Amino acid sequence: MNNNSLIVFNSDIKDINYKIPQRAKELDKTTVKKIINAINRGKPDSRGLIWINCSTLHTVLRVKTKVDARYLLETIDKKYKTTYEGEEYVLWSSIISIVEKRREENPKNRYLSLVMDILNEINECDEIQLLRLKTKNLMEQRVKKLKNKRIRSYKLKDDELTNAPLDKKKAEFSHIRSVAMFPELAEMMWNGLIVNKDTHFIITQEGVNDEEELYKLCYEKGWNTDWYETYKEKLNK
Numbered sequence: 708m709n710n711n712s713l714i715v716f717n718s719d720i721k722d723i724n725y726k727i728p729q730r731a732k733e734l735d736k737t738t739v740k741k742i743i744n745a746i747n748r749g750k751p752d753s754r755g756l757i758w759i760n761c762s763t764l765h766t767v768l769r770v771k772t773k774v775d776a777r778y779l780l781e782t783i784d785k786k787y788k789t790t791y792e793g794e795e796y797v798l799w800s801s802i803i804s805i806v807e808k809r810r811e812e813n814p815k816n817r818y819l820s821l822v823m824d825i826l827n828e829i830n831e832c833d834e835i836q837l838l839r840l841k842t843k844n845l846m847e848q849r850v851k852k853l854k855n856k857r858i859r860s861y862k863l864k865d866d867e868l869t870n871a872p873l874d875k876k877k878a879e880f881s882h883i884r885s886v887a888m889f890p891e892l893a894e895m896m897w898n899g900l901i902v903n904k905d906t907h908f909i910i911t912q913e914g915v916n917d918e919e920e921l922y923k924l925c926y927e928k929g930w931n932t933d934w935y936e937t938y939k940e941k942l943n944k
Contacts, residue, residue: 714752714789721747725832728824734817741766742818746825750796755838757829758789758796768805769819779805799826849894854880857896867900868930879907883938885916897941900934918942 731739745763752758759767765776780788780797787801803823810819829835857863858875865873880899884892892898902910909928915921918938925932 714791716750716752716758716791718751719747720749720751720757720829723751723829723832723834725825725828728821728828730817730821730824734821738818739821742822743825746822746829749799750791751829751835751838753838754842755835757799757826757835759799759802761788761795761797764797764802767822768802769809769813769816769822846890846893850880850886853894853896853899854878854901857899857901860896861901863901866903866906867934868902868925869906869928870931871903871906873901874903877904878902879904881907881910883918883921883934888916895941897938 727743731743745766746759748760748763750758750760761776761780762773764780765771765773768776768779770776770779779802782805783797783801787798789796806819806822810816810823813819857880858873858878863873865871866878878901881902882893882899884898886893889898910921910924913920913924915924918935922932922935924930925935
C-alpha cells in the first residue's frame with residue numbers, strides 16, 4: 708500500500724533553524740558547504756518526516772556520481788519515494804542503513820559521520836518536534852473515532868474474533884498492525900477489528916504486532932480467522 712498521497716510539503720530544510728554540528732569546523736569548508744546545501748534542498752513533510760532531494764543524493768551518500776546514487780536508490784522500496792513539483796525525494800529514514808553501511812566500509816570518511824550528525828540535529832530541532840507532536844495529537848483524536856465508525860459501518864453486534872456478544876460500551880478497536888510499529892496505518896478503519904475488552908487484553912498480553920501474529924493467536928484460541936484474507940486484500944491495494 709502506498710501512502711504517498713498523504714504527503715504534504717510546506718517548507719524546505721533550509722528554512723529550519725537547526726544547529727551545525729561541531730564536527731563541521733574540523734573538516735574542509737568547501738565539502739561541508741556542499742553537504743549542507745545538498746541536505747538543505749530536502750523537505751520536511753507535515754508529519755515531521757525528513758525527505759532528501761534525490762538530485763543531491765550522491766553528495767549526501769558520499770558517492771562519486773549521481774549514477775552511483777541512483778544505483779543505491781533503486782534498492783529502496785518505492786513507498787519511501789515521492790515526486791513533488793517535478794523533483795524526486797526519498798525518505799531519510801529509508802536510507803540511514805545505506806549511510807551506516809558506508810560508514811562501516813569507509814571508517815576514515817568523516818563526512819559520512821557529519822551527514823548523520825546534521826540529520827540528527829534536524830530531527831531534534833524544535834520545528835520538527837512540533838510537527839511530530841501535532842501529528843501525534845491529531846492521530847490520537849482520529850483513532851478514538853474508529854471504534855464507533857466501524858461498529859456503525861458494519862452494524863456489528865458480536866466480537867469480530869470470538870463471536871461473543873459485543874459489549875459496545877466497553878468494546879475496543881484493536882489494531883491488526885500495531886500503532887507503535889505501523890503508525891502510517893493507525894487511522895485506517897480496515898486496520899482493526901472490534902473486540903470485547905477481555906479479547907483486546909489477551910491480544911495485548913501476547914504482544915501481537917501484525918496480522919501474522921494475530922492469525923496465529925486466533926488459530927491457537929479457536930477464534931475467527933475470516934478477517935485475514937480481507938485484510939491482506941486491503942493491504943495490497
